[in-house]
Structure formats: structure tokens, C-alpha cells
Amino acid sequence: xxxxxxxxxxxxxxxxxxxxxxxxxxxxxxxxxxxxxxxxxxxxxxxxxxxxxxxxxxxxxxxxxxxxxxxxxxxxxxxxxxxxxxxxxxxxxxxxxxxxxxxxxxxxxxxxxxxxxx
Amino acid sequence: xxxxxxxxxxxxxxxxxxxxxxxxxxxxxxxxxxxxxxxxxxxxxxxxxxxxxxxxxxxxxxxxxxxxxxxxxxxxxxxxxxxxxxxxxxxxxxxxxxxxxxxxxxxxxxxxxxxxxx
Numbered sequence: 043x044x045x046x047x048x049x050x051x052x053x054x055x056x057x058x059x060x061x062x063x064x065x066x067x068x069x070x071x072x073x074x075x076x077x078x079x080x081x082x083x084x085x086x087x088x089x090x091x092x093x094x095x096x097x098x099x100x101x102x103x104x105x106x107x108x109x110x111x112x113x114x115x116x117x118x119x120x121x122x123x124x125x126x127x128x129x130x131x132x133x134x135x136x137x138x139x140x141x142x143x144x145x146x147x148x149x150x151x152x153x154x155x156x157x158x159x160x
Numbered sequence: 161x162x163x164x165x166x167x168x169x170x171x172x173x174x175x176x177x178x179x180x181x182x183x184x185x186x187x188x189x190x191x192x193x194x195x196x197x198x199x200x201x202x203x204x205x206x207x208x209x210x211x212x213x214x215x216x217x218x219x220x221x222x223x224x225x226x227x228x229x230x231x232x233x234x235x236x237x238x239x240x241x242x243x244x245x246x247x248x249x250x251x252x253x254x255x256x257x258x259x260x261x262x263x264x265x266x267x268x269x270x271x272x273x274x275x276x277x278x
Binding site: 110112114117119121133134137149151152154155 | 227232235255270271272
């Protein structure tokens, strides 16, 4: 893990750390209202929809273990294991686009088939 | 995309670019014999097994478009869209561990359910 001077990585880690601690309300403090997310279940448009989706997911979330975290001025890329109640360890990645200190874009990636979804 | 001075990223990109051009034999030039890969279909141990798997996958591969590429001295992390014949665009990420100029570890991530696999 490096690039700790990346402003986008600082924002992404603030989001990620709140998220993994099941506190998505705090995570939302660094999310733009018009955020657009790409997820394995399809696109999620807007902060309210993202917060609803992640708040529901928090019910099965236990935490996360970082594999790698990188960033530059406006983007950040994380890979980590997501720990959930149904599946202990799910390799995951998230790419963040950051503007003016807020997350405006997320590409979230994991293999949803591990949850039995198609 | 940044960190072009990262030696691990140079190696990862050499691998990735050969792979996306359907030339996994060239990609193998920067892979250690004892490479261990984590994939959505399970672990792959050793360079020969990796080459066999990727050579088979090349039959459905059309190319890739980079989203982000980062690295430091010994690791690199890529996110990209994989273009395949059955599915036009599959969000993917790969994490590389590099030692002495050769890839010794890969964590490959995509949602295998898009290919109808579980």
C-alpha cells in the first residue's frame, strides 16, 4: 500500500473505513449527491440510492481486510477481502473518482456468484 | 493512471498487454515458475497451469480497456474491462506481486456469473 499523499486515496479510505465499520452514514459524508456507482447488480444512481443499498448490505457485512490501496490526484483503487456473515472472505475491488473532496463515481467489483446470485 | 516509475507496474503491464493481445506465451516471460494465482474459479498453482488456463481463455478473449493502473516497488493493481466474445465488457481487476522482475502472485477478480458460471 502506498501513495498516502494522494488526496483521492484519503477520501476513498475515509469512505472505505466507515463502510467496513458498518457506518455508511459516516461514509456518505465524502460522497457527492450525484454519485454514480457501477456494481455487479447494476448501476446505482445518486447518493440516496447508494446509501439505501449499502445500509441493506451492512446487515450481512462483518468487515474488510485491505490487500492494496493506491491513488493519485483524482482517482483511487482498492482491493480487499470483504468479510460477510454468509461468506467469510470475498475478494473485492473498488475504484473511486473524486472531485472537490467528494466521491462522484464508484466502480464496485466482486464475484456475486459466491452469494448464490447470477 | 499513474505510478509509471513503479518497477512492479512495468512488469504487470508487460504481462497485461501481452495477455490482452492474445499472446500469453509472451506474457509468461515475466511470470515466475512458482507463481500462485487466485481466481474466481479457484487457485491455480504454477506457471504451466496458469499458461494452460489463459491459453484456453484466449479463445473467448477479444481485448481489454484499462480503467486504472497503479503500482509500487513490489506490487501492482489494475482495473480494466475485459472484452470477450460471449460478453462484450466485463469489469475486472488484477493484483500482482513481483519479485526480481517476475510475477510470483496474482489475484484475479471478475464476476464469473456474467459468463453463466456459479
